Amino acid sequence: MARPKISLIGGGQIGGVLAQLCALRELGDVVLFDIVEGMPQGKMLDIAEVARVDGFDVDLKGTNSYADIAGSNVVIVTAGLPRKPGMSRDDLLGVNAKIMSQVSEGIKEYAPDAFVIIISNPLDAMVTLCQKVTGFPPERVMGQAGVLDSNRFCSFIAWELGVSVRDVNAMVLGGHGDTMVPIIRYANVNGVPVMEQLVRKYGDEAKANEVMTAMVERTKAAGGEVVKLLGNGSAFYSPASSAIAMAEAILRDQKRVLPTCALLQGEFGVDNYYVGVPCVLGAGGVESIIEFSLDEQEQALFDKSVAAVKGLIDELPTILPDL
Numbered sequence: 001m002a003r004p005k006i007s008l009i010g011g012g013q014i015g016g017v018l019a020q021l022c023a024l025r026e027l028g029d030v031v032l033f034d035i036v037e038g039m040p041q042g043k044m045l046d047i048a049e050v051a052r053v054d055g056f057d058v059d060l061k062g063t064n065s066y067a068d069i070a071g072s073n074v075v076i077v078t079a080g081l082p083r084k085p086g087m088s089r090d091d092l093l094g095v096n097a098k099i100m101s102q103v104s105e106g107i108k109e110y111a112p113d114a115f116v117i118i119i120s121n122p123l124d125a126m127v128t129l130c131q132k133v134t135g136f137p138p139e140r141v142m143g144q145a146g147v148l149d150s151n152r153f154c155s156f157i158a159w160e161l162g163v164s165v166r167d168v169n170a171m172v173l174g175g176h177g178d179t180m181v182p183i184i185r186y187a188n189v190n191g192v193p194v195m196e197q198l199v200r201k202y203g204d205e206a207k208a209n210e211v212m213t214a215m216v217e218r219t220k221a222a223g224g225e226v227v228k229l230l231g232n233g234s235a236f237y238s239p240a241s242s243a244i245a246m247a248e249a250i251l252r253d254q255k256r257v258l259p260t261c262a263l264l265q266g267e268f269g270v271d272n273y274y275v276g277v278p279c280v281l282g283a284g285g286v287e288s289i290i291e292f293s294l295d296e297q298e299q300a301l302f303d304k305s306v307a308a309v310k311g312l313i314d315e316l317p318t319i320l321p322d323l
């Protein structure tokens with residue numbers, strides 16, 4: 001049986017890690033596309049030449065031609081500029097919208113049956129744009145942000161409580177921007193509520209709230225924290241691993257429940273906008289959206305985040321008049 005094919009559009013920092021992870025996990029044959037000549041070919045040769053040590057049998061190809069993505073089962077897009085220190089993700093809209101529009105045309109023409117996972121920022125607007133340009137059904141076009149944002153939240157909780165992060169469950173909903181919404185009420189360590197553990201740890205509810213608020217704020221600013229430390233570029237290991245979890249769920253029909261930027265059509269009170277919510281990912285792509293009740297405060301924060309996404313979507317026609 002033929003191996004699945006995964007194409008990566010954008011061969012920069014995240015693209016390179018994605019290629020290596022696809023190979024290490026033997027998810028399928030991999031094509032790395034970039035407009036820079038030589039770079040994707042060089043990266044793929046570099047990864048391929050250690051296949052014997054790593055023990056994988058997949059074909060790896062770097063390219064500057066969209067024709068090479070033909071027959072892809074999954075396409076992951078990182079094409080576009082990353083943030084520089086002091087920039088917000090939204091500042092990337094003008095330049096990355098033009099890139100995403102070209103990339104989406106390429107996918108539409110050469111990989112019309114693929115599932116598409118967008119990573120480029122500003123995430124929710126880029127996913128919206130890709131779905132509009134390709135015209136693919138919404139269950140085949142999604143974005144990665146929530147897996148990473150939720151894992152960041154889980155990491156901070158694990159470090160605070162001194163427990164394994166594998167036992168922490170916590171989610172972040174909404175748009176992938178400064179208004180994202182970490183959900184405190186359901187954060188737990190193997191079923192035990194995090195807030196209760198914080199109250200027991202500090203013996204004081206006010207202090208527990210203060211510690212949780214600090215973790216929530218750090219989660220919302222976590223991308224910027226890495227951007228500032230790196231000085232040049234943004235996080236790349238963590239978004240790559242997060243997107244691979246999504247691709248694997250689809251390719252291996254795992255039915256994983258992962259926070260995904262998906263098109264809401266009435267769910268959570270939102271009509272026709274892409275934002276992050278828990279979804280079941282399997283062979284059908286976004287197979288379902290898992291809805292649950294938000295309390296008044298959570299809903300208000302979620303609505304604010306959706307409004308921020310809408311603001312960016314409204315700007316798209318001024319950047320791409322033909323859209």
Ligand code: TXD
Nearest residue numbers: 010011012013014035078079080081082119120121144239
């Ligand atoms: O969780 C998330 N979703 C994210 C998203 C977390 C961190 C960073 N995130 C965003 O991913 C970031 O803000 C950027 O918009 C993308 C890609 O980040 P990366 O760090 O990989 O950026 P690089 O290293 O600059 O790589 C981008 C590549 C680079 O090699 C360019 O030559 C290429 O994109 N590029 C293109 N490829 C194809 N087609 C076109 N038109 C094109 N233009 C540039």
